[in-house]
Amino acid sequence: MTQHPLDFLFHPRSIGLAGVSADLSRPNLAVRFIESLRKFGYKGQIYPLHPSGGEVYGMKIYANVKDVPGPMDYVISAVSARYTPQLVADCAVKGVKAVHLFTSGYSEIEDEIGGKLEAEVLKIARKGGVRLIGPNCMGIYCPSSGMTFAQDFNDQHGFPKRPGPLGLISQSGGNSIYAVRAGSGRGVFFSKVISYGNAADLNETDFLEYMADDPDTRIIGMYIEGVKNGRRFMQALKRAAAIKPVIINKAGATDGGARACATHTSAVAGSAAIWQGLLKQAGAIQVDSMDELIDMSVTLLRLPLPAGKRAVVIGTGGGLGVESADQIISAGLKLPLLTPSIRKEICSIYGTEAGSMYRNPVDAPPFGGIENTVKAVSVAAASDKVDLLILHFAFDIWAMVSRSEPRYFFTEMIEGIQSKVKKPMAMVLHYTTELAAKQSADELQKKWVDMGLPVYHSIARAASAINRYIHWSRHFKGKKP
Amino acid sequence: MTQHPLDFLFHPRSIGLAGVSADLSRPNLAVRFIESLRKFGYKGQIYPLHPSGGEVYGMKIYANVKDVPGPMDYVISAVSARYTPQLVADCAVKGVKAVHLFTSGYSEIEDEIGGKLEAEVLKIARKGGVRLIGPNCMGIYCPSSGMTFAQDFNDQHGFPKRPGPLGLISQSGGNSIYAVRAGSGRGVFFSKVISYGNAADLNETDFLEYMADDPDTRIIGMYIEGVKNGRRFMQALKRAAAIKPVIINKAGATDGGARACATHTSAVAGSAAIWQGLLKQAGAIQVDSMDELIDMSVTLLRLPLPAGKRAVVIGTGGGLGVESADQIISAGLKLPLLTPSIRKEICSIYGTEAGSMYRNPVDAPPFGGIENTVKAVSVAAASDKVDLLILHFAFDIWAMVSRSEPRYFFTEMIEGIQSKVKKPMAMVLHYTTELAAKQSADELQKKWVDMGLPVYHSIARAASAINRYIHWSRHFKGKKP
Numbered sequence: 001m002t003q004h005p006l007d008f009l010f011h012p013r014s015i016g017l018a019g020v021s022a023d024l025s026r027p028n029l030a031v032r033f034i035e036s037l038r039k040f041g042y043k044g045q046i047y048p049l050h051p052s053g054g055e056v057y058g059m060k061i062y063a064n065v066k067d068v069p070g071p072m073d074y075v076i077s078a079v080s081a082r083y084t085p086q087l088v089a090d091c092a093v094k095g096v097k098a099v100h101l102f103t104s105g106y107s108e109i110e111d112e113i114g115g116k117l118e119a120e121v122l123k124i125a126r127k128g129g130v131r132l133i134g135p136n137c138m139g140i141y142c143p144s145s146g147m148t149f150a151q152d153f154n155d156q157h158g159f160p161k162r163p164g165p166l167g168l169i170s171q172s173g174g175n176s177i178y179a180v181r182a183g184s185g186r187g188v189f190f191s192k193v194i195s196y197g198n199a200a201d202l203n204e205t206d207f208l209e210y211m212a213d214d215p216d217t218r219i220i221g222m223y224i225e226g227v228k229n230g231r232r233f234m235q236a237l238k239r240a241a242a243i244k245p246v247i248i249n250k251a252g253a254t255d256g257g258a259r260a261c262a263t264h265t266s267a268v269a270g271s272a273a274i275w276q277g278l279l280k281q282a283g284a285i286q287v288d289s290m291d292e293l294i295d296m297s298v299t300l301l302r303l304p305l306p307a308g309k310r311a312v313v314i315g316t317g318g319g320l321g322v323e324s325a326d327q328i329i330s331a332g333l334k335l336p337l338l339t340p341s342i343r344k345e346i347c348s349i350y351g352t353e354a355g356s357m358y359r360n361p362v363d364a365p366p367f368g369g370i371e372n373t374v375k376a377v378s379v380a381a382a383s384d385k386v387d388l389l390i391l392h393f394a395f396d397i398w399a400m401v402s403r404s405e406p407r408y409f410f411t412e413m414i415e416g417i418q419s420k421v422k423k424p425m426a427m428v429l430h431y432t433t434e435l436a437a438k439q440s441a442d443e444l445q446k447k448w449v450d451m452g453l454p455v456y457h458s459i460a461r462a463a464s465a466i467n468r469y470i471h472w473s474r475h476f477k478g479k480k481p
Numbered sequence: 482m483t484q485h486p487l488d489f490l491f492h493p494r495s496i497g498l499a500g501v502s503a504d505l506s507r508p509n510l511a512v513r514f515i516e517s518l519r520k521f522g523y524k525g526q527i528y529p530l531h532p533s534g535g536e537v538y539g540m541k542i543y544a545n546v547k548d549v550p551g552p553m554d555y556v557i558s559a560v561s562a563r564y565t566p567q568l569v570a571d572c573a574v575k576g577v578k579a580v581h582l583f584t585s586g587y588s589e590i591e592d593e594i595g596g597k598l599e600a601e602v603l604k605i606a607r608k609g610g611v612r613l614i615g616p617n618c619m620g621i622y623c624p625s626s627g628m629t630f631a632q633d634f635n636d637q638h639g640f641p642k643r644p645g646p647l648g649l650i651s652q653s654g655g656n657s658i659y660a661v662r663a664g665s666g667r668g669v670f671f672s673k674v675i676s677y678g679n680a681a682d683l684n685e686t687d688f689l690e691y692m693a694d695d696p697d698t699r700i701i702g703m704y705i706e707g708v709k710n711g712r713r714f715m716q717a718l719k720r721a722a723a724i725k726p727v728i729i730n731k732a733g734a735t736d737g738g739a740r741a742c743a744t745h746t747s748a749v750a751g752s753a754a755i756w757q758g759l760l761k762q763a764g765a766i767q768v769d770s771m772d773e774l775i776d777m778s779v780t781l782l783r784l785p786l787p788a789g790k791r792a793v794v795i796g797t798g799g800g801l802g803v804e805s806a807d808q809i810i811s812a813g814l815k816l817p818l819l820t821p822s823i824r825k826e827i828c829s830i831y832g833t834e835a836g837s838m839y840r841n842p843v844d845a846p847p848f849g850g851i852e853n854t855v856k857a858v859s860v861a862a863a864s865d866k867v868d869l870l871i872l873h874f875a876f877d878i879w880a881m882v883s884r885s886e887p888r889y890f891f892t893e894m895i896e897g898i899q900s901k902v903k904k905p906m907a908m909v910l911h912y913t914t915e916l917a918a919k920q921s922a923d924e925l926q927k928k929w930v931d932m933g934l935p936v937y938h939s940i941a942r943a944a945s946a947i948n949r950y951i952h953w954s955r956h957f958k959g960k961k962p
Contacts, residue, residue, distance in 0.1 A: 027848065032881045081835060104836025110824070111834070136836050138880060150880035157877070157915035172800025174878030174912075181877045182914040225803060251800065256816040257807035263838040264799040289804065318745040319653025319732065322706060323770065326738035335737040343591070353592070354562060355585025355617050357744035367508070396638070396662045397655030399619060399631035400513045431655075433663040434638035435923045442916045 006202070006210045009098055009133070010142045010192055012074035014045035016096070018087055019078035019103075020061055022054030029102065030078035031056060033149065040153060041161065042146030047072055065090040073097050076139060081105035081114075084121050084135075092128020099125065101135030107198050107266035108136050115266075122200045136265065137197025138173035141180065143190065144216065150177060156446055157185040164189020165481060166297050167217030169207045171196060171225045171265050175249075179221070179290045185442075187449035188297045191216040198265050203228045205236045212240035218481040219300055220246045221293050226267025234282060241283035243478045247296045248284045250275050285472050295456060295465040300481050302454035303466065304424045305473055306388035310334045311466075312380045313361040313459070315392035320431070321361035324392065324459040331463035332471075335360055336385040346376045366398065370409060374416035381421045388424040388466065391417070392459055394431035395440060407440040411447065418451060426462045427455045487683070487691045490579055490614070491623045491673055493555035495526035497577070499568055500559035500584075501542055503535030510583065511559035512537060514630065521634060522642065523627035528553055546571035554578050557620060562586035562595075565602050565616075573609020580606065582616030588679050588747035589617050596747075603681045617746065618678025619654035622661065624671065625697065631658060637927055638666040645670020646962060647778050648698030650688045652677060652746050656704045656730075660771045666923075668930040669778045672697040679746050684709045686717045693721035699962040700781055701727045702774050707748025715763060722764035724959045728777045729765045731756050766953050776937060776946040781962050783935035784947065785905045786954055787869035791815045792947075793861045794842040794940070796873035801912070802842035805873065805940040812944035813952075816841055817866040827857045847879065851890060855897035862902045869905040869947065872898070873940055875912035876921060888921040892928065899932060907943045908936045 015037065019030040034046055034057065047068045048061040055061060062068050065075070065087070075096050077087055081103050091099055106118035118135065125132050133139055138149040143163040152158035159180055166188055170176035176195040183190065191214065194207050204224050211220045220240060227233040240246050252261040252269030261269040279286045287293050311333045313324045328335050338346075338360045346358045350368045357363040362380060364373050381389055393410045395403075414427070427448055429441040445455045456462035473480075496518065500511040515527055515538065528549045529542040536542060543549050546556070546568070556577050558568055562584050572580055587599035599616065606613050614620055619630040624644040633639035640661055647669055651657035657676040664671065672695065675688050685705050692701045701721060708714040721727050733742040733750030742750040760767045768774050792814045794805045809816050819827075819841045827839045831849045838844040843861060845854050862870055874891045876884075895908070908929055910922040926936050937943035954961075 029881055105833060106835075108836065108838075109834040110840070114835075152884070157918075170800070172798075172803070173880070174798040174875065175800035177880045178875075178878045178912050178914065185914055223800060225800075251803045251807065254807045254810035256810040257803055259818070259840070260803040260806040260838065260842050263840050264803055264844065290800075317653075317655040319651070319656035319704060319706075319771075322653070322732045322738055322741040322745055325741040326732065326735045329735035329737040337740070352586060353590040354587075354595075355589065357589075357741065359591070359740070359744050361741050363745065394655065394659075397659045399654070399658045400510055403633070431659050433659065433666055435920060437638075438919050438923075439916060442919075 004210055004213050006206065008073065010140065010147065011145050012044060014047060014070060014072050015042070016047040016049050016065065016068060016072045016075040017078070018049040018075055020048040020050045020056055022052070022056050022061055024056070030076070032151070033076050033078065036148050036151050037146065039151065040146050040148040045070055065094045065096070068094065071095065074100070076100045076102055078102050081117055085124055088121055088124045088130055089128065092124065092130050096130055098131045098133060100133040100139040102137065102139060104136035106135045106200065108264060110263065118198065118200050125201060132201035133194070134197040135200060138176060138195035141190065141193040155184055157181045160184045160189055162189050163191055163216065165191060165218035165301065166221055167191045167211040167214060167219070168193040168221045169196065169204060169211065170194070170223040171199070171204070171267065172223055173197070175223045175290050179294060182291065182294045183297060185445065186294060186298050186455055188294060188301060199228060205229060205233045208236045208240055212236070212243055218244055219297055220244060221297060222246065223249045223251065223290065225251050225261035225265050226269050234278060237282040237284055245300050245472065245476065245481055246284045247287055247293050248279055249287050249290060249293050250279065283475060285468055292461065292465070295461050296468060298454045298456070299465040299469045302452065303426060303469065306424045306466070306470060308387040309467065309470055310336045310385055310387045311390050312338070312386045313390045313392065314364060314377055314380060315394065316364050316366045317394050317397045318357065318363045320392065320394055320397065321357055321363040325361050327460040328390070328463045331460065332467040333463050338380060338383060339385070342379060342383055345379050349375045349379070370412045370416065373413055374420060377417050378420045381423050386423065388426065389421060390426045390428060390459060390462055392428040392430060393444070395437035396431050396433045403436045404440065407444060410444055414448060425453065426466060427453050428457070428459050428462050429455060430458050485691055485694050487687065489554065491621065491628065492626050493525060495528060495551060495553050496523070497528040497530050497546065497549060497553045497556040498559070499530040499556055501529035501531045501537055503533070503537050503542055505537070511557070513632070514557050514559065517629050517632050518627065520632065521627050521629040526551055546575045546577070549575065552576065555581070557581045558584050560584060562598055566605055569602055569605045569611055570609065573605065573611050577611055579612040579614060581614040581620040583618065583620060585617035587616045587681065589745060591744065599679065599681050606682060613682035614675070615678040616681060619657060619676035622671065622674040636665055638662045641665045641670055643670050644672055644697065646672060646699035646782065647702055648672045648692040648695060648700070649674040649702045650677065650685060650692065651675070651704040652680070652685070652706045652748065653704055654678070656771050660702070660775060663772065663775045664778060666926065667775060667779050667936055669775060669782060680709060686710060686714045689717045689721055693717070693724055699725055700778055701725060702778060703727065704730045704732065704771065704774070706732050706742035706746050707750050715759060718763040718765055726781050726953065726957065726962055727765045728768055728774050729760055730768050730771060730774050731760065764956060766949055773942065773946070776942050777949060779935045779937070780946040780950045783933065784907060784950065787905045787947070787951060789868040790948065790951055791817045791866055791868045792871050793819070793867045794871045794873065795845060795858055795861060796875065797845050797847045798875050798878045799838065799844045801873065801875055801878065802838055802844040806842050808941040809871070809944045812941065813948040814944050819861060819864060820866070823860060823864055826860050830856045830860070851893045851897065854894055855901060858898050859901045862904050867904065869907065870902065871907045871909060871940060871943055873909035873911060874925070876918035877912050877914045884917045885921065888925060891925055895929060906934065907947060908934050909938070909940050909943050910936060911939050
């Protein structure tokens with residue numbers, strides 16, 4: 001297998017950091033990048049750069065790119081925008097292959113000067129054979145090579161050292177950071193994440209083409225505000241979406257949002273309706289937020305494809321059951337009425353139907369016992385009218401039990417259910433308003449994620465992701481992730 | 482002022498608990514009610530009841546209602562449904578004014594027998610002059626008289642002892658419990674909460690009429706699955722909504738939801754479109770979830786009415802800014818472009834526009850300094866194009882700062898802003914995926930709630946509640962809450 005022409009971006013032999021200060025008493029973002037890379041386990045050489053020279057963390061600070069002794073493949077710039085034309089020119093001379101412009105102050109600002117500066121830097125880069133990431137972005141997170149732009153390396157809600165199948169391309173830095181943390185907490189790990197900002201040189205289409213061919217990436221996620229070349233993007237998208245699932249969060253659906261895109265990353269957002277049509281036609285899965293992007297990834301990676309749309313919903317809480325029914329139907333799934341014989345069977349397990357509902361949604365009696373609930377869920381799952389189960393666990397709706405009791409119920413219950421139920425099963429942890437409830441939900445999420453289960457935070461969001469999954473799978477001819 | 486005929490429900494001189502067991506080694510829900518009432522500070526006499534007699538917590542258990550020595554105004558029944566006809570008959574003889582049937586197993590179950598039993602109990606109650614709450618419900622929470630159905634009495638996310646202006650009428654017990662906890666965490670306290678279940682006797686309309694006239698209730702909230710008498714309900718609603726704000730969460734908008742209503746509380750849900758039209762016509766504020774009901778209460782109680790719909794959104798996070806713009810426009814609010822002179826003023830405060838947006842949304846530079854952000858917000862707020870501010874605070878989008886730093890920024894920032902900004906200001910705490918972030922958000926919420934501010938958990942939900950508030954206020958001629 002030949003290497004993709006952009007593969008070098010993710011495996012630099014050495015990284016230079018421009019804009020490092022030797023004075024550690026004041027926050028310096030280039031220094032934070034160095035700390036992050038070292039702690040994350042980046043194995044290559046790191047070269048701090050600053051005209052004043054000096055030392056940082058025992059490393060020599062080079063006054064000029066040209067002074068760096070060894071080869072330098074990649075440079076992260078945290079210097080002011082006005083110094084970047086010279087920096088990129090020096091990098092070209094040095095043979096640097098790519099510069100990540102963390103620096104902002106280019107086409108995203110309203111004054112003409114920003115756009116001109118961006119054009120100037122681009123011209124210098126092109127002439128010198130240097131590729132640019134950014135400006136105005138976080139750059140690359142790639143666990144397999146130790147590249148990162150954050151400092152919290154835990155597997156749960158952090159930037160894990162553990163790699164995974166999701167390749168994320170995000171025009172927004174904050175959204176990419178949030179997605180990694182939200183994803184890792186739910187068992188979604190990343191092959192590569194690129195926050196690419198203004199996209200002066202390398203843009204969404206370049207990265208999409210790369211991800212399509214990247215063997216480490218089994219799902220592609222994108223947050224985009226606008227695209228540089230619509231025709232080329234759509235061609236790349238069609239090709240990528242035929243190979244692997246591509247989930248797209250396209251921002252700027254309203255005039256206000258579109259205007260915000262322009263001032264954020266100088267992107268031209270385009271009409272929401274046109275985008276919707278084009279994305280569907282290309283076979284991409286459209287979502288409306290980073291949370292939905294993660295929901296979709298959880299579904300693709302962790303929910304076995306249901307044979308159909310018929311869901312049975314089980315949990316405690318009557319009002320919740322009613323709400324869930326509305327949400328499941330609105331999302332496009334079906335809620336088959338359980339047959340009288342199944343209802344009677346569940347009824348006989350619990351001994352009564354008083355205060356409960358067994359027709360689907362199933363409102364399990366709060367004090368019905370763990371063993372009985374495991375049995376009842378198994379009976380509902382066995383119905384040939386049922387394609388999947390949505391099990392929901394609410395915390396702050398219990399009045400007569402202590403805060404911790406639901407957690408113990410739920411833990412035992414799921415251990416019993418998982419060994420008995422063979423149909424796809426989505427877990428929803430919700431109705432957490434109190435901090436202790438949030439903490440309990442977090443603990444259960446960790447447990448269930450480790451068991452390989454897909455965990456969601458609302459019935460509406462679970463149902464919506466599952467419905468999209470089923471629709472997408474009907475047209476997708478590529479390899480399932 | 483004369484007493485409302487239902488006022489006795491909320492101030493019983495004594496409460497009997499039917500179904501108490503002397504054996505404390507097994508969970509008994511009637512005993513939990515006793516514990517709750519005692520801990521909550523109910524001042525009247527409590528009479529435990531059970532045919533076997535005995536003692537519980539040093540109190541005599543009376544074998545029969547008739548044996549109770551003093552007057553008994555109110556009885557909570559946790560006995561099996563089949564014993565309730567006799568219980569209610571005994572209560573009538575004793576002169577009990579109201580029985581709360583916590584007991585379930587009536588019209589909500591599918592078998593005919595449940596419906597028949599409910600009709601029988603109702604007949605006995607009517608004949609004996611006893612009013613019924615329920616069956617199949619949690620009953621009454623009334624902080625001023627010490628009535629409650631939960632045991633967590635803290636002011637934040639619990640069932641507070643502190644009373645407040647929201648009167649809640651909920652067909653679902655779980656939804657009423659969740660609403661009290663979600664509300665109290667956000668500074669919304671309750672005059673009275675009634676969970677009324679199947680509504681065999683007293684129904685949504687009776688309670689709505691009561692709340693309309695109750696001087697302690699300044700806002701009415703309702704969760705309803707169906708109504709017993711549509712015409713009477715609409716008359717009561719029109720009258721109530723002319724006096725005070727009435728927020729209604731009507732469940733069962735889809736066929737599946739409507740079917741779930743029938744099995745939950747035997748309610749006939751009716752068409753969603755018809756409901757929407759009727760509620761609007763009556764002047765009620767319609768919401769779609771208990772969270773939205775609390776959002777709306779927060780807005781009515783804590784946000785001064787904005788002079789118009791023009792919002793400025795300020796926070797850190799470019800992708801978030803774009804998202805917020807879309808959500809604000811979609812909710813119906815306006816997002817005026819800040820004038821070039823204001824943009825320049827903000828630009829000069831921060832010294833640069835690099836990597837930020839100042840046109841609205843305002844994406845404040847993450848390291849722009851607290852004092853500068855206070856100044857920038859004041860400048861934006863002073864614009865005569867701006868009617869209200871939405872300030873948002875995201876936690877898990879920060880890569881280069883420690884988890885706790887945003888919390889300190891945000892705390893100081895708000896103290897500065899509150900003294901300088903005179904326009905209505907909505908606070909959004911969001912993008913919390915990690916537990917430490919949730920904890921920080923919770924702490925800030927507590928602080929800001931104590932400062933009197935309205936706090937929300939997403940920009941979309943804040944904007945939606947504020948837009949509804951503005952529309953409602955244009956037609957409302959009653960007294961503002």
